[in-house]
Amino acid sequence: MRHLLDTRTLTYDEALRILDVAEDMSDTQRREVRKLPTLRGKTVVNLFFEDSTRTRISFEAAAKRLSADVINFSAKGSSVSKGESLQDTAQTLQAMGADAVVIRHGASGAPRTLATSGWISAGVVNAGDGTHAHPTQALLDAFTIRKRTHGDASRGRDLEGLRVTIVGDVLHSRVARSNVWLLTTLGAEVTLVAPPTLVPQDVSLWPVRVMYDLDDAIAAAPDALMMLRIQLERMNAAYFPTEREYSRRWGLDARRLASLPAGSIVMHPGPMNRGLEISAEAADSDRSTVLEQVANGVSVRMAVLYLLLAGERAASEREDDR
Numbered sequence: 001m002r003h004l005l006d007t008r009t010l011t012y013d014e015a016l017r018i019l020d021v022a023e024d025m026s027d028t029q030r031r032e033v034r035k036l037p038t039l040r041g042k043t044v045v046n047l048f049f050e051d052s053t054r055t056r057i058s059f060e061a062a063a064k065r066l067s068a069d070v071i072n073f074s075a076k077g078s079s080v081s082k083g084e085s086l087q088d089t090a091q092t093l094q095a096m097g098a099d100a101v102v103i104r105h106g107a108s109g110a111p112r113t114l115a116t117s118g119w120i121s122a123g124v125v126n127a128g129d130g131t132h133a134h135p136t137q138a139l140l141d142a143f144t145i146r147k148r149t150h151g152d153a154s155r156g157r158d159l160e161g162l163r164v165t166i167v168g169d170v171l172h173s174r175v176a177r178s179n180v181w182l183l184t185t186l187g188a189e190v191t192l193v194a195p196p197t198l199v200p201q202d203v204s205l206w207p208v209r210v211m212y213d214l215d216d217a218i219a220a221a222p223d224a225l226m227m228l229r230i231q232l233e234r235m236n237a238a239y240f241p242t243e244r245e246y247s248r249r250w251g252l253d254a255r256r257l258a259s260l261p262a263g264s265i266v267m268h269p270g271p272m273n274r275g276l277e278i279s280a281e282a283a284d285s286d287r288s289t290v291l292e293q294v295a296n297g298v299s300v301r302m303a304v305l306y307l308l309l310a311g312e313r314a315a316s317e318r319e320d321d322r
């Protein structure tokens with residue numbers, strides 16, 4: 001793998017391979033092998049132009065568990081505030097020896113520009129760009145659904161026939177977009193539920209069913225209910241109902257939680273607006289996988305960095321052993 005920019009272009013085999021390598025990484029962590037030597041001598045740069053807790057820290061943990069050196073860059077407090085461009089910033093970090101650049105940026109397409117412009121030679125991983133894509137979030141979500149469904153027999157399995165319902169602010173959600181493409185590639189049936197004003201205009205081109213009523217969607221017995229964060233910072237009052245109205249009609253409260261079928265899980269990518277899209281009862285319930293998703297994120301990001309920085313070498317070493 002040269003770069004990871006979105007899930008739309010991942011093939012079925014590529015997606016399964018990442019999830020299976022993540023299983024291997026998860027096994028090493030369970031066996032309390034905290035550090036693998038695999039990426040010793042490599043440098044991973046976390047280049048974050050937008051705030052992050054989970055993604056940035058789990059990429060850092062993943063790189064360190066593979067023995068890579070990590071450089072954390074946050075646009076806040078950097079020379080970006082003096083007007084330094086993405087090209088100059090990236091080339092400065094490359095000059096410090098970056099082998100991989102993990103980038104989060106407010107502009108959709110910034111990671112692709114970095115990967116295809118020729119500015120740098122490092123592999124590029126998209127850690128979330130605008131409303132476009134958040135591929136490692138979707139991979140950790142798919143990993144979590146697969147683990148909850150197939151347990152220790154997950155390797156090599158896809159999500160065929162599983163029903164995943166994604167609820168909320170789809171319009172602004174790179175998490176929803178990346179999940180739609182990845183989950184359907186892996187065989188899941190995806191339903192989106194949102195207020196009409198928070199459904200993207202091009203949704204008819206997506207391989208999904210769209211519903212507007214959360215109670216109807218829950219009655220259809222989803223295996224996984226994924227609540228999205230309401231992105232108040234990107235919201236325009238013209239298309240957002242009041243918070244009270246939103247919570248009443250599209251929030252996962254205790255009553256809706258109780259009406260979910262046995263075995264269905266409640267997911268949220270975080271950070272959560274408790275009391276808006278998800279109640280405390282739902283977020284903290286036995287059905288909630290919120291913290292499992294965070295933990296799985298480290299294994300998935302270890303897999304991505306491994307495949308990016310050591311995958312080809314490992315494959316060619318295996319060829320040499322034959």
Ligand code: CP
Binds near residue numbers: 051128271
């Ligand atoms: N889910 C997610 O991307 O969280 P952060 O913004 O904290 O990285």
